[in-house]
Amino acid sequence: MVNIKPVRLRFAPSPNGYLHLGHAYSALVNKHIARILKGELVLRMENIDTTRCKTHYENAIVEDLSWLGVDFRKPFRRQSEHFSDYQKALDELEKLGLVYPAFLTRGEVKEIIAEAERKGKNWPRDPDGTPLYPTDERSLSKSKAREMIAEGVPYSWRLNMDLALRFSGNDLYWYEFHGNQTKKVIAHPELWGDVIIARKDMPTSYHLSVVVDDALQHITHVVRGNDLFQATSVHRLLQTILGYEPPLYYHHPLVLGHDGHKLSKSNKDTSLRSLREKGLTANDIFALLPKI
Numbered sequence: 428m429v430n431i432k433p434v435r436l437r438f439a440p441s442p443n444g445y446l447h448l449g450h451a452y453s454a455l456v457n458k459h460i461a462r463i464l465k466g467e468l469v470l471r472m473e474n475i476d477t478t479r480c481k482t483h484y485e486n487a488i489v490e491d492l493s494w495l496g497v498d499f500r501k502p503f504r505r506q507s508e509h510f511s512d513y514q515k516a517l518d519e520l521e522k523l524g525l526v527y528p529a530f531l532t533r534g535e536v537k538e539i540i541a542e543a544e545r546k547g548k549n550w551p552r553d554p555d556g557t558p559l560y561p562t563d564e565r566s567l568s569k570s571k572a573r574e575m576i577a578e579g580v581p582y583s584w585r586l587n588m589d590l591a592l593r594f595s596g597n598d599l600y601w602y603e604f605h606g607n608q609t610k611k612v613i614a615h616p617e618l619w620g621d622v623i624i625a626r627k628d629m630p631t632s633y634h635l636s637v638v639v640d641d642a643l644q645h646i647t648h649v650v651r652g653n654d655l656f657q658a659t660s661v662h663r664l665l666q667t668i669l670g671y672e673p674p675l676y677y678h679h680p681l682v683l684g685h686d687g688h689k690l691s692k693s694n695k696d697t698s699l700r701s702l703r704e705k706g707l708t709a710n711d712i713f714a715l716l717p718k719i
């Protein structure tokens with residue numbers, strides 16, 4: 428018997444500011460594709476950063492999206508209510524020996540990189556342009572790490588990329604869909620180095636929670652901005668290690684500002700809220716966005 432999974436998409440904003448035109452476009456593309464595929468679109472609040480994410484932004488997101496004509500079933504998933512799910516996945520990675528506690532402060536990382544560059548080394552950078560995390564702590568003994576943890580030295584969990592790739596095998600890829608076409612994309616998680624799996628103050632990170640949530644919420648199609656195209660490599664690696672079935676992906680073009688840069692939540696001019704307050708209607712917003 429063929430097992431056809433119900434189509435499910437998600438729109439996953441972080442409630443750390445008001446939605447802007449780029450989010451509006453992403454939500455509308457999600458809604459459009461969900462309708463074509465006769466699937467469901469769910470909302471997920473990506474609020475693991477409980478200091479920057481605020482309830483009033485969350486309420487504003489729901490209200491702005493509804494004003495735009497994008498409504499969601501309630502209750503929706505809030506990442507802050509599911510830390511135990513992420514903890515389980517982190518425990519699994521730890522049991523496999525694929526993560527290690529990372530104690531370096533930002534300043535120490537900077538210093539290590541500066542020192543290497545002084546010696547003429549070209550320090551590698553990830554696809555977003557951030558220098559890779561130094562890998563020296565991979566070899567820190569378990570007893571030393573335990574000692575530092577007991578002393579209260581703050582630490583995060585990082586993936587040992589080499590071991591992770593050995594565990595998953597190098598044959599990593601995903602399918603990018605657009606209309607009726609699908610295209611195989613080879614994943615390159617190695618470009619990201621020892622990515623962060625759990626931040627200092629929480630049992631998770633963006634990469635881990637997004638992968639766990641997409642699996643637990645049975646997401647079949649991930650539709651999100653092109654700025655996350657490269658991060659998909661890390662997601663495919665984690666899905667493979669954790670035994671999750673991969674969704675299909677569509678990374679849509681970004682809506683750029685007049686200056687050609689990505690829109691930012693800190694720029695009031697393009698927030699849906701301020702456009703709405705200026706008297707624009709949902710139809711005016713559609714007119715401002717690229718054709719779907």
Ligand code: GLU
Pocket residue numbers: 439440441473637650651652655
């Ligand atoms: N929360 C992310 C953002 O607001 C989106 C994550 C995703 O779609 O995978 O950019």
